[in-house]
Amino acid sequence: MTHEAGWAHAPGALRGPAWLSAPADVNALVPQLWSSTAHKRDGDLVVGGIAVADVVAEHTTPAYVLDEEDFRGRARAFRDAFEGWDVYYAGKAFLCTEVARWVADEGLHLDVCSGGELTVALRAGVDPRLIGYxxxxxxxxxxxxxxxxxxxxxxxxxxxxxxxxxxxxxxxxxxxxxxxxxxxxxxxxxxxxxxxxxxxxxxxxxxxxxxxxxxxxxxxxxxxxxxxxxxxxxxxxxxxxxxxxxxxxxxxxxxxxxxxxxxxxxxxxxxxxxxxxxxxxxxxxxxxxxxxxxxxxxxxxxxxxxxxxxxxxxxxxGRAIVGPSMCTVYTVGTVKPVTLDAGAVRTYVSVDGGMSDNIRTALYDADYSCTLAARDSDAPALLARVVGKHCEAGDIVVRDEFLPADVAPGDLLAVPGTGAYCRSMASNYNHALRPPVIAVRDGVARVVVRRETEDDLLATDVG
Structure with a gap:
């Protein structure tokens, strides 16, 4: 239901945080939140020259989509701006062998903070003399x-x-x-x-x-x-x-x-x-x-x-390079309106991931944005809360965001800015399988970290 003066004036409306305003176009991207190649094309979110829906068709959800061109561009921007200084990519933000190679390719050094991160760097062929520990x-x-x-x-x-x-x-x-x-x-x-x-x-x-x-x-x-x-x-x-x-x-x-x-x-x-x-x-x-x-x-x-x-x-x-270069794509599973005090309604949009692939909202009270990733909508904007599938009330992915009011099971949602710490801090809570990282560039998608399997979960369970 809409109100002639706008959604915020409707009886019992939830207003969300002061900084969040209803968008003029609920389908549009906010460019500064996304990687440099991300754009909408006939409702489809396109990153690295490939529609996210096509990535999902092959790799399913949830999945991290990593924009290689954007990552390399941000690495070069720091390298060039700080010419004469040494720029160390902070691997704790996100590290895999392919990313370590990108870092070396672009002339950066690499910072690690564990034996495991050091092992990844060495596997990628990074010169130990360029590593900080x-x-x-x-x-x-x-x-x-x-x-x-x-x-x-x-x-x-x-x-x-x-x-x-x-x-x-x-x-x-x-x-x-x-x-x-x-x-x-x-x-x-x-x-x-x-x-x-x-x-x-x-x-x-x-x-x-x-x-x-x-x-x-x-x-x-x-x-x-x-x-x-x-x-x-x-x-x-x-x-x-x-x-x-x-x-x-x-x-x-x-x-x-x-x-x-x-x-x-x-x-x-x-x-x-x-x-x-x-x-x-x-x-x-x-x-x-x-x-x-x-x-x-x-x-x-x-x-x-x-x-x-x-x-x-x-x-x-670290975050300043990889953070905007990655988004996480989910599939909506349920949409649940919940009536609160004074007749206000909170709409919970549940997705097939959550705090196992992005703990930052629960841990740091972090704010995120999101968008429909595979269609346009003519429906009015609806203030919603995107939540995960885990057995925790605090399993929130996006605390407040405007989505089309017709958001429904089966829709794809994409959350920008998930390159830093989301995959690095991902867990197997509730025995969830950690998502893959799919690198995209020039219309080609390739797996750089594969999705975990149930065999992976059982491999360390000696009982």
Whole structure:
């Protein structure tokens, strides 16, 4: 039922969040939320030159669709904007062997944070010297492997790790190239669980307490260790360079202090990543060029103020490269109107995936958008909630979105911006099978990560 003054004026209407407005055309895409090749053609969502419906016809749903041209373009944009800096793709966002090859092809380095991610990088043929190895609890075995492989840099995260590297290099006679991750006391304006530079959290060594300086002192004195510099990361989904300004000032201050007090001039510095993307119309991220201009100005100013030469800088974008390059496609299973207080009606649109393939809505209260992917509709816009099939009330994929009022079982829905962390954090909750990743380019679709099977589920079940 519609109201002559619009949907929001109808009795009992749900209005959704303040930033979400009813669209003029419920079939249209919001371009900034999608990969660069995505567009609608006669109602069909087309990505990488191929209709998503055709991808689904061969591979079924749910499925992650990865736009190769878009991924490579975003990688090049960071590489070119930050010319003279090293750009490390943060593999934790999404990594498979094919993506690792794309990263190397486009001249980027690769950041990993586990033995498994390192294995994928090596399988892809990535030069170990171009790999950075993160992690707050790297085991002795993991560190031994990294040192033996000649990994380009190991980011030290604790004094315990300093001890382990001292022991490994002493025992093996090999050299470890390291950076020290420091906490600069800067809290990014983002969700509590993804702001990582304030003091009360598990990552890094505090500048304020002196732990960072102590780690640098010990590493600089160790004969088997090449100390490259300091590393800072202030959080995730950051839209401007303001936080980097404070962090750079504090980390460069420590860099200068090390030179003055220890006589050690460290050649490098990493300012981390965390660059944001647009998940909905409320998000307004910076471009790589704008970020580069602002960050270059920040470090130049701070180095002049300290009277020091600039070290070689690096950054670690992950989400900002792969996030918009991927969408997830689902099939609608049920549509359920639920009457709430005062006669308001919430329409639940259930799809064949959910928190097993995108945990971010439940975990971070993240917002997403979506669109019908295989037809146009003349129906009016309906505020709906897209939910998954799991046995959890919090299994929400898209909390609020306008869909055509005739959305029905069998429709295809596509959710943009799912490249970062969705497949990486996917699970087998309720024994769900994790979806495939289908790369698309120039009208060709190919599987780069296959769909799990029930045999995969049973393979580790020895009962």
């Amino acid at each position: 993160h992690g707050n609890n790297k085991t002795v075995a993991e560190l031994r492997r990294a040192v033996a492989l000649g990994v380009g840099r190991i980011i030290v995260d604790s004094l315990t790790e300093v001890e382990r590297l001292e022991m490994i290099t002493r025992d093996t006679g090999l050299t470890a190239r390291v950076m020290v991750r420091v906490t600069a006391g800067v809290e990014a304006h983002t969700h509590e669980y993804i702001a990582t530079a304030h003091e009360d959290q598990k990552f890094g060594l505090s500048i304020t307490s002196g732990d960072a300086l102590e780690a640098v002192r010990r590493l600089a004195a160790a004969p088997g260790i090449e100390l490259l510099g300091l590393h800072s990361h202030i959080g995730s989904q950051i839209f401007d360079a303001a936080g980097f300004e404070v962090a750079a000032r504090r980390v460069l201050g420590l860099h200068a202090r090390v030179a003055d007090e220890l006589g050690v001039t460290m050649p490098e510095m990493d300012l981390g990543g965390g660059f944001g993307i647009a998940y909905t119309t409320q998000d307004d991220p910076s471009t790589p060029a704008a970020l580069a201009e602002a960050m270059r100005a920040i470090v130049a100013h701070e180095c002049r103020a300290l009277g020091i030469e600039q070290p070689r800088f690096s950054i670690e974008p």
